[in-house]
Amino acid sequence: MASPATTAPLALIAAGGTGGHMFPAQALAELLLAEGWRVKLSTDDRGARYAGGFPEAVERSIVRSATTARGGLAGKLAAPLKIAAGVLSAQAAFRRNRPAVVIGFGGYPTIPAMSAAVTLGVPRMIHEQNGVMGRVNRLFAARVQRVACGTWPTDLPAGVLGLHTGNPVRQAVLDQTAAPYSPPGAGPLHLLVIGGSQGARVLSDVVPAAIAALPPHLRTRLRVSHQARTEDADRVIAAYADAGIAADVQPFFTDVPERLARAQLVVSRSGASSLADITVIGRPAILIPYAAATGDHQTANAQSLAEAGAALVHPESVLDAPSLTRDIRAILSDPARASQMASAALSLARPDAARRLYDLVTEIAR
Numbered sequence: 001m002a003s004p005a006t007t008a009p010l011a012l013i014a015a016g017g018t019g020g021h022m023f024p025a026q027a028l029a030e031l032l033l034a035e036g037w038r039v040k041l042s043t044d045d046r047g048a049r050y051a052g053g054f055p056e057a058v059e060r061s062i063v064r065s066a067t068t069a070r071g072g073l074a075g076k077l078a079a080p081l082k083i084a085a086g087v088l089s090a091q092a093a094f095r096r097n098r099p100a101v102v103i104g105f106g107g108y109p110t111i112p113a114m115s116a117a118v119t120l121g122v123p124r125m126i127h128e129q130n131g132v133m134g135r136v137n138r139l140f141a142a143r144v145q146r147v148a149c150g151t152w153p154t155d156l157p158a159g160v161l162g163l164h165t166g167n168p169v170r171q172a173v174l175d176q177t178a179a180p181y182s183p184p185g186a187g188p189l190h191l192l193v194i195g196g197s198q199g200a201r202v203l204s205d206v207v208p209a210a211i212a213a214l215p216p217h218l219r220t221r222l223r224v225s226h227q228a229r230t231e232d233a234d235r236v237i238a239a240y241a242d243a244g245i246a247a248d249v250q251p252f253f254t255d256v257p258e259r260l261a262r263a264q265l266v267v268s269r270s271g272a273s274s275l276a277d278i279t280v281i282g283r284p285a286i287l288i289p290y291a292a293a294t295g296d297h298q299t300a301n302a303q304s305l306a307e308a309g310a311a312l313v314h315p316e317s318v319l320d321a322p323s324l325t326r327d328i329r330a331i332l333s334d335p336a337r338a339s340q341m342a343s344a345a346l347s348l349a350r351p352d353a354a355r356r357l358y359d360l361v362t363e364i365a366r
């Protein structure tokens, strides 16, 4: 008799590029495994760097793919060949071990698995994290059975019906759902500074200077966790040290959920998963959208928190240290306001997003 593990349905999750695609994929993978599914992850080398948090039981396959949207002429000319090779190998893999469903989270590394699913008639769906669809998701939107949307409204191509699920967050974030907020008081003040999955130079340029200009009664109590790109880390460490500020500077914090739970205030980019994490745990935020994101979607993402009273937004075009000092000081000096912002963030939370996505998976899998 076959073991339950081999009779369990197989879900193939395709995601790639940045953590912005990988973290929601991880959230769904965790739930599928908990529900008894087998799960495979199809990604590229870059995506694999963010796969460290995926459960061990998730089988990984590194695909060949490429984009014609970036890189030099030689890369652009070679891209169709690489994509074709990736599609052929995904089709061969599907013939050996046919998935019950394929779920794409966007990014060009999803092209081989999504194409193989379309050509072999495997049930398939996509999840779009942002209000403006990514290029690859847009390409497949009309060829899948379900289009799940993290943000609403999402600009779907004509004739495509989207379903709003929210952006799924990892189990480690769910473990801190609505962890009680401790408003800024007389004790230490925890400030978390995160720039999306890759870090953001602008935060390293401006935040240490803004914090150094805070009045001593706030500055001396600060405990800063600052995610800085490796190339910026030395100057960020030096800036905090010169100002006598206790700071933990790392290129990537593997324990963001715990640091978020401790934080009195978060300064962050407004990528989809960062905001999902901030709202599920419920913390006040100052957001600095990445203006060059496709369709300026980070500004739209940030706007929904600003409108709910959960965040203050500083567009990069007018960002400077004095205005940031003013807002950090205003929030850290006003516990009632900070608590209101934390509650407003929670009011936008979708902790059930992974479950909603899972329900769509079970509807179409066969």
Ligand SMILES: CC(=O)N[C@H]1[C@@H](OP(=O)(O)OP(=O)(O)OC[C@H]2O[C@@H](n3ccc(=O)[nH]c3=O)[C@H](O)[C@@H]2O)O[C@H](CO)[C@@H](O)[C@@H]1O
Pocket (backbone or CB within 6 Å): 018, 019, 020, 021, 023, 129, 130, 194, 195, 196, 197, 198, 227, 251, 252, 253, 254, 255, 256, 269, 270, 271, 272, 273, 274, 275, 277, 290, 293, 294, 297, 298
């Ligand atoms: C620059 C860019 O184009 N960013 C896009 C990218 O986001 P990007 O890859 O920057 O990621 P997101 O902001 O969506 O998510 C980052 C995730 O990394 C976690 N984290 C962050 C820092 C850290 O030290 N440790 C850690 O675990 C955050 O808690 C969050 O869960 O994809 C998202 C989803 O398509 C988009 O909304 C973003 O606009």
